[in-house]
Amino acid sequence: MMNPQLRAIVRGMPKAELHIHIEGSLEPELIFALAARNGVPLGYESVEHLRSAYAFTDLQSFLDIYYAGASVLLKEQDFYDMTQAYLQRAEAENVLHTEIFFDPQTHTARGVAMADVINGIHRACQDSPVSAALILCFLRHLSEEEAFETLEDALPHRDKFIGIGLDSSEVGNPPEKFSRVFARCRELGLHLVAHAGEEGPPAYIRTALDDLQVERIDHGVRCLEDTELTARLAREQIALTVCPLSNTKLRVFDQMHDHNLVQLLDAGLLVTVNSDDPAYFGGYMNDNFDAIFDALPLGLSHAQRLARNGFIAAFLPQAQKDAFLATVDAYFAQHAAAHGIAQ
Numbered sequence: 342m343m344n345p346q347l348r349a350i351v352r353g354m355p356k357a358e359l360h361i362h363i364e365g366s367l368e369p370e371l372i373f374a375l376a377a378r379n380g381v382p383l384g385y386e387s388v389e390h391l392r393s394a395y396a397f398t399d400l401q402s403f404l405d406i407y408y409a410g411a412s413v414l415l416k417e418q419d420f421y422d423m424t425q426a427y428l429q430r431a432e433a434e435n436v437l438h439t440e441i442f443f444d445p446q447t448h449t450a451r452g453v454a455m456a457d458v459i460n461g462i463h464r465a466c467q468d469s470p471v472s473a474a475l476i477l478c479f480l481r482h483l484s485e486e487e488a489f490e491t492l493e494d495a496l497p498h499r500d501k502f503i504g505i506g507l508d509s510s511e512v513g514n515p516p517e518k519f520s521r522v523f524a525r526c527r528e529l530g531l532h533l534v535a536h537a538g539e540e541g542p543p544a545y546i547r548t549a550l551d552d553l554q555v556e557r558i559d560h561g562v563r564c565l566e567d568t569e570l571t572a573r574l575a576r577e578q579i580a581l582t583v584c585p586l587s588n589t590k591l592r593v594f595d596q597m598h599d600h601n602l603v604q605l606l607d608a609g610l611l612v613t614v615n616s617d618d619p620a621y622f623g624g625y626m627n628d629n630f631d632a633i634f635d636a637l638p639l640g641l642s643h644a645q646r647l648a649r650n651g652f653i654a655a656f657l658p659q660a661q662k663d664a665f666l667a668t669v670d671a672y673f674a675q676h677a678a679a680h681g682i683a684q
């Protein structure tokens with residue numbers, strides 16, 4: 342277990358979160374409240390029954406329940422309430438900047454208007470003191486044509502999101518399935534990211550870089566199976582948005598002790614720590630940091646490096662990044678000295 346001083350420093354340090362699916366922040370209590378408000382029937386009789394169904398064996402077993410949970414979101418206010426709850430939690434955990442994924446196809450397929458999805462999430466971001474930006478994700482189990490339709494539907498709201506991503510069932514849906522829609526988004530000046538190398542092979546990380554030209558890889562933990570790819574990710578300082586609790590809950594690693602985060606750092610990679618779907622995987626940012634610092638040989642210098650990496654990898658203007666990085670460094674200078682820990 343991590344010593345209590347280090348735990349306090351890690352919990353209090355300024356953080357950026359770059360991999361959070363807003364629908365994955367929907368807590369069972371809010372699912373029940375929204376189901377009642379909207380008259381949506383749920384197949385579970387109580388919050389406890391729903392929570393006890395959160396026993397996943399792989400990504401797909403999680404996605405099935407995650408899409409079912411999202412079915413209670415119907416109105417703009419529902420998207421606002423969900424996002425506001427996440428941002429309050431983020432603020433309480435010293436997250437200063439967050440880049441939030443949302444899955445519009447999960448909602449538009451049920452007849453919800455794109456405007457209600459985007460406006461609800463965006464309005465909550467504007468009302469929060471946390472710096473927040475949105476990344477629209479295409480569902481990779483659907484077709485590229487459907488991704489193009491979703492993009493068209495979202496373009497009237499182009500000013501409310503900064504980038505696009507690719508998520509849902511990875512294996513069998515390689516990045517190159519979406520080459521043309523990503524090329525179009527690049528022309529539009531959007532930032533590009535994709536989930537790759539979570540359950541899928543290192544080849545998917547390569548095609549995300551070469552065919553989609555993404556700027557960050559979401560997860561990417563399987564890169565270590567390919568030394569040449571790992572060297573490239575290190576050389577180009579492509580950020581990996583790693584999600585430790587997600588990886589153990591979805592059995593990418595059996596236990597946190599087996600997680601390869603330290604090897605990723607030792608390979609010189611730009612590793613960041615994120616929560617992915619905090620309502621489903623047992624916690625938000627600080628729970629993820631607690632879990633890795635408890636299970637892995639990590640110390641104060643790793644904490645500072647991970648905090649810095651989040652801001653370095655963020656889609657922020659350089660001046661804003663520099664200001665956040667100065668805040669991180671000042672925090673560590675002050676707290677390391679106060680706790681008598683050598684930096």
Ligand SMILES: Nc1ncnc2[nH]cnc12
Pocket residue numbers: 362365400407508509510511536539587617618
């Ligand atoms: N971890 C994950 N991988 C792929 N798609 C997702 N959608 C929400 N969480 C996801």
Ligand SMILES: [Zn+2]
Pocket residue numbers: 360362508536559617
């Ligand atoms: Zn994810």
